[in-house]
Amino acid sequence: MYTDLQHVSLPPAASRPCESTSMTSVPIVQYASRTDVGMRRAANQDNLAVRVCPEFDEWNRCGHLFVVADGMGGHAVGDLASRITVTTLPLAYYKLDAVDVESRLRQAVIAANKAINDKSRENREFEGMGTTCSVLSLSSAGAMIGHVGDSRVYRVRRGRIEQLTFDHSLQWEMIRLGRATAENVELYHPRNVITRCLGPDLSVQVDVEGPFSVEPNDVFMLCSDGLTNHVTDEEIGVVLSGLPPEKSSRLLIDLANCRGGSDNSTVIVVRIDSYPDLNVRPSDSSPLPPAPPPAASAGIPVALMLLVALISLGLAGWTISRGRPELSAIFAITAVAAFLLSRYFRPEPATAARLPVAPLSPLPDDPLMDPSTSSSLRSSFRTSPPYRTVDCQNAQGLLTYLAEAQSELAQAARDSSWQVDFEELTQLGRQATAANQSEKPDKAIRARARAIELLMKEIYQRRGSSGIN
The missing domain is CATH 1.20.1270 (Substrate Binding Domain Of Dnak; Chain:A; Domain 2)
Known part of the structure; x- marks a missing residue:
């Protein structure tokens, strides 16, 4: 199945050159969306939704909305989870009585999670079904993103592509925690294992990123991992910079399928023709937080516990030589307990706030990822958005x-x-x-x-x- 959905925003000025837009007119955007089953899967578990506000009041309050969901849990079940998401989330988003776009996004994603979880309780065949969810809102607040899973949202601006979402995957979490580096994570942790999704649990942690500034000629893209498994960030940036949404979305999916199409691929491309001048403090300009200071006092209880353990062992030996086995047993137990407590108080090594800046190196015998086509390569990791930035001018x-x-x-x-x-x-x-x-x-x-x-x-x-x- 190859679904081809092409759209251009409604205002007639969309065909005119980019110009400044007043705060009483809807911004002019071009967008296209496509989803494809790929070359190896029998069914498409990806789904998407797009809603563009025709009136300024609705846009000012809620904004245009773009959603990508990548289902999991079996053919029919994965498709059901992602369909519930792209149906429930937009309805909740526009109906909610929220104080701002951030609250609206978070509550809408939580509503979708509840709808999936409720459905999974109706039938044992639906147990464990889940989906990723990445949603982009373009409103007077700027660009806001709600995110759960490893689907992604990118922005291309002035020759650079920026990943605005953090992958909730085992590999990215291990790097973030300092338990792997970008150089060796492929050796120790499997790819495509996600750590967070909608559906399986009644509660879900939602990342809300932004607000990001929006400028004319910006290009935003939402996609499932079926695309990024085969197309690099640099290639995505080059395609989005050089082609209009209808052509770029088609070429990106064609590229993924040319390289094996190991999974379903879904893409939404949004090009900004004009946008109101906003007074937005972009979250992507905030500095990285400093590394946490080491716990200076953590070594004191460790030393005390080890000292108690040594003294107790000595007393246990002395009492057994004096014919007092009951006292010897007490001292031996005390020594073991003190040793275990010393391990409990031992401080964990401090983890730097910045994630390692190094290219990922996939296993050479991995059939699903060619080193030349992995979007995990040649990128830097940060702890705040944009999480990775890559030059895409060549x-x-x-x-x-x-x-x-x-x-x-x-x-x-x-x-x-x-x-x-x-x-x-x-x-x-x-x-x-x-x-x-x-x-x-x-x-x-x-x-x-x-x-x-x-x-x-x-x-x-x-x-x-x-x-x-």
Whole structure:
């Protein structure tokens, strides 16, 4: 199944050049959303929702809303959990009587969690079902994000892509706690194990990030991990910078499927054409908190307990030599207890507030993640948003890959006698080469994206006829 949803906001000024928007008009945004089953899954457990406010009053109070949910717990059950989320959350969000957008977001995500949990209690087959949830609100408060799980929200601005959400995954949590580094986490902790989701428990901890500033030409993207498992942050940034939402969302999913499509992929791309001038203190500008000071007094009780243990052991030996076994047993027990207490009082090593800045190195024999395509690579971790920032101004690496992918897919099409217009493919290839030589990477990417779209369309049709819907 390949769902293609394209949207442009309603105001007629959307086709005009970017201009300042007054505080009494709805901002002008372009957006597109797509979801795809991938190349290995039999069912799509991802779901999404989009709601754009046509009136200023509603936008000022609530804002435009974009939601991505990645279900888990079996084919039908995972799909049910994510569908409940994208249905319940927007309804709750716009109906709630909340004091601000932050409270509205948090309560709406909690309402979705309760709806899933209630449904799971109705039928034993639904037990344990869950879903990730990433939701973006664009309002007069700026950009606010509600987040649970490992789906992601990005912002692209002036040649850099920023990850605005923290992955609630085992790997990221181990790095955050200082129990692994970005260099060795792949060796000790499995990928795609999440530590937080909606549904299984009646209560859920919701991350609310923001407010983030919003500027004309900003691009926001929400996605499930089916995309980021195969497409790097840098590549995502290059695509979002160079293509409009309809084209960029299509190319990103095509890229994920070209590289194996091991999971369902869902993308919502939102481009800001104009936005009111807001007096927003961006949360992404706040400094990192200092590292916590070490506990200076923690060593005192440890030393005392060890001293008691040593004295007790000595007294136990002395009393047994004097023929007093009952006293010896008491002293021995005291020694053991003192030793155990010394371990209890021993301080944990202090964990720095900044997470290690180093590239992740996937296992070389991992079939699901090519080192050249992992979005976990070449990134820095921080303890406050943006959690990772990557430069995305160099398109040459992506263009090289797209040229190779077009060549290999075209050869497969000839070998298998696909119904493809090879003359158009050749022309698109020439256009891309000429544009790249003229230092017009955006135009080159557009041509390559169109060629890959034509080739992947044939693959999707054959995928459907093979029984994978």
